[in-house]
Amino acid sequence: MTLVAMGLFAAVLTVALEATGPGHTERVGDIPLLVVPRTSGFSVPVIALQSTMKFFLPLAVAVFAGESVAADAAWGTMRYALARPISRTRYLISKLVVASVLSLLAVVLMSLVGLAVGTAAFGWHAFAAADGSTSTVVHAVATFAPAASLARITLATLYVAAGMTSIFAFAFLLSTLTTRPFVAVAGGVGLTLLSRVFNGDYLPGVAVLNRYMPNNDIDLWDHLFQTPAQTAGMVHFLLLQVVYVVVFLGLAWWWFLRKDVLV
Amino acid sequence: MTNPKPDQAQNPPQNPAPSQPPVLIEGLAKRLGRDVLAVDGLDLRVEKGQVMGLAGPNGAGKSVTLRILLGLVRPDSGRVEVFGERVHAGAKVLGRVGALVDGPGFVPHLSGMVNLRLAWRMTGRPETDADLERALEIAGLGRAIDRPYKSYSHGMRYRLGLAQALMGKPDLLVLDEPTTGLDPAHVVEIRKAIEAASQHGATVLFSSHQLAEVQRICSHAAIMRDGKLVMSGQVTDLVGEHASLEAAYLAAVEDGNTHQEGEIAGTHSQGDGSP
Numbered sequence: 118m119t120l121v122a123m124g125l126f127a128a129v130l131t132v133a134l135e136a137t138g139p140g141h142t143e144r145v146g147d148i149p150l151l152v153v154p155r156t157s158g159f160s161v162p163v164i165a166l167q168s169t170m171k172f173f174l175p176l177a178v179a180v181f182a183g184e185s186v187a188a189d190a191a192w193g194t195m196r197y198a199l200a201r202p203i204s205r206t207r208y209l210i211s212k213l214v215v216a217s218v219l220s221l222l223a224v225v226l227m228s229l230v231g232l233a234v235g236t237a238a239f240g241w242h243a244f245a246a247a248d249g250s251t252s253t254v255v256h257a258v259a260t261f262a263p264a265a266s267l268a269r270i271t272l273a274t275l276y277v278a279a280g281m282t283s284i285f286a287f288a289f290l291l292s293t294l295t296t297r298p299f300v301a302v303a304g305g306v307g308l309t310l311l312s313r314v315f316n317g318d319y320l321p322g323v324a325v326l327n328r329y330m331p332n333n334d335i336d337l338w339d340h341l342f343q344t345p346a347q348t349a350g351m352v353h354f355l356l357l358q359v360v361y362v363v364v365f366l367g368l369a370w371w372w373f374l375r376k377d378v379l380v
Numbered sequence: 381m382t383n384p385k386p387d388q389a390q391n392p393p394q395n396p397a398p399s400q401p402p403v404l405i406e407g408l409a410k411r412l413g414r415d416v417l418a419v420d421g422l423d424l425r426v427e428k429g430q431v432m433g434l435a436g437p438n439g440a441g442k443s444v445t446l447r448i449l450l451g452l453v454r455p456d457s458g459r460v461e462v463f464g465e466r467v468h469a470g471a472k473v474l475g476r477v478g479a480l481v482d483g484p485g486f487v488p489h490l491s492g493m494v495n496l497r498l499a500w501r502m503t504g505r506p507e508t509d510a511d512l513e514r515a516l517e518i519a520g521l522g523r524a525i526d527r528p529y530k531s532y533s534h535g536m537r538y539r540l541g542l543a544q545a546l547m548g549k550p551d552l553l554v555l556d557e558p559t560t561g562l563d564p565a566h567v568v569e570i571r572k573a574i575e576a577a578s579q580h581g582a583t584v585l586f587s588s589h590q591l592a593e594v595q596r597i598c599s600h601a602a603i604m605r606d607g608k609l610v611m612s613g614q615v616t617d618l619v620g621e622h623a624s625l626e627a628a629y630l631a632a633v634e635d636g637n638t639h640q641e642g643e644i645a646g647t648h649s650q651g652d653g654s655p
Binding site: 192193194195196197198199200201202203204205207374375377378379380 | 412444447450451452453454469470471472473474475477479481482483484485486487488499502503504544
């Protein structure tokens with residue numbers, strides 16, 4: 118259901134862009150990257166990713182991860198699975214794999230459907246992005262051939278997917294702790310929102326934490342559309358994800374192996 | 381993970397080699413939280429072929445004991461063996477155990493049939509090992525087996541749960557309060573299923589807070605209170621001159637004589653094991 122909604126979003130977005138008059142620009146990310154929607158099909162996945170990466174995609178990922186173990190506990194199926202000759206590690210890994218695949222699908226689907234309907238609506242043309250960081254009056258225009266655009270969209274999608282892993286791992290950890298899936302899902306979304314709150318733009322006093330919050334730098338993929346692409350911040354963010362994932366999943370595994378299954 | 385064939389279970393060899401008891405619990409203790417000593421030094425032995433009722437009031441420690449037996453809860457101390465193998469989470473011997481613990485547990489939006497197949501896949505055993513026909517017979521759901529589980533009545537859910545527990549032709553059947561909340565007709569069905577499982581050679585250990593039910597169904601009983609074993613043995617021995625098992629239990633508790641309780645607890649029967 119969630120995946121269908123994700124796919125529909127990109128389709129609806131295209132219709133909305135089609136209805137938008139020519140010359141309109143969409144601001145994407147922190148540069149800001151200004152996209153002219155109707156000039157190329159590649160504009161749709163760019164805008165789709167930008168508009169979903171900070172809430173809807175984290176929500177979908179939190180649903181898949183948060184429900185994975187907790188729903189099993191709520192339904193009572195977990196105790197029957199664990200009363201079998203199956204190691205808890207194996208059980209946890211199988212839950213992890215399924216939730217990971219669904220989460221990855223959610224992100225990929227967003228770009229893929231966006232690209233498909235965008236191409237159908239606006240064509241397979243070079244993608245022109247106006248780099249708004251250089252001037253607020255006259256934008257430097259970077260143009261990417263379709264192949265280069267496709268490569269950058271692919272990298273951007275993978276970056277966003279990787280950027281969801283800290284939220285995913287936190288919701289998964291909560292899922293092993295609670296028997297209420299809603300709590301785990303809300304926890305994942307809560308961490309996303311908390312990440313926003315600890316943003317230097319809103320709370321200057323905590324600006325130092327900005328770069329270490331799990332979700333703040335997820336919009337840095339727009340740097341891929343600069344010439345040349347600026348990837349230093351992206352690499353830092355991806356390494357941060359690895360740290361969060363190792364900590365959260367490590368805790369989940371440690372706890373699950375010791376957990377008394379009383380429900 | 382080997383299961384004896386039904387004919388072997390019904391007709392044991394004339395000179396069987398010494399076999400390990402289906403259930404052996406020694407000095408089991410489990411604390412839940414800081415203050416609750418759920419199981420306190422429990423010793424229990426269930427012999428092959430017995431239908432053992434684990435009885436006692438709510439909070440006696442029955443459910444926790446059964447969960448430890450299934451590897452769901454880690455004991456603080458003590459020894460728990462099933463067919464001679466130490467039990468822990470994911471222990472291989474759990475493949476010989478069928479269980480219905482704390483009610484049935486299935487995926488609500490899937491049909492009864494899909495749920496049964498899914499549950500079987502979790503055992504890791506080949507589909508040919510599954511006695512699906514017998515399971516469907518026990519479930520007795522007819523066409524409803526293809527309906528979503530969430531549309532089932534309470535009784536239908538329990539029957540499906542029992543079917544799942546019996547599907548693998550278990551050598552040990554562990555049932556936790558299997559008749560709680562069921563109407564009399566369904567209680568009779570559950571009883572019949574327990575008797576049938578016993579006749580097929582399975583050892584049965586089931587918990588209940590209703591001593592009358594234990595007396596009616598079981599060949600043997602172990603009664604717990606405050607995490608300790610109060611009395612255990614063959615049901616007929618435990619009842620003795622009392623009017624019922626409940627009367628015998630109340631008399632033992634009212635006496636409050638730990639020595640006497642110890643004697644009663646020591647009346648464990650090593651009988652032929654037939655229910």
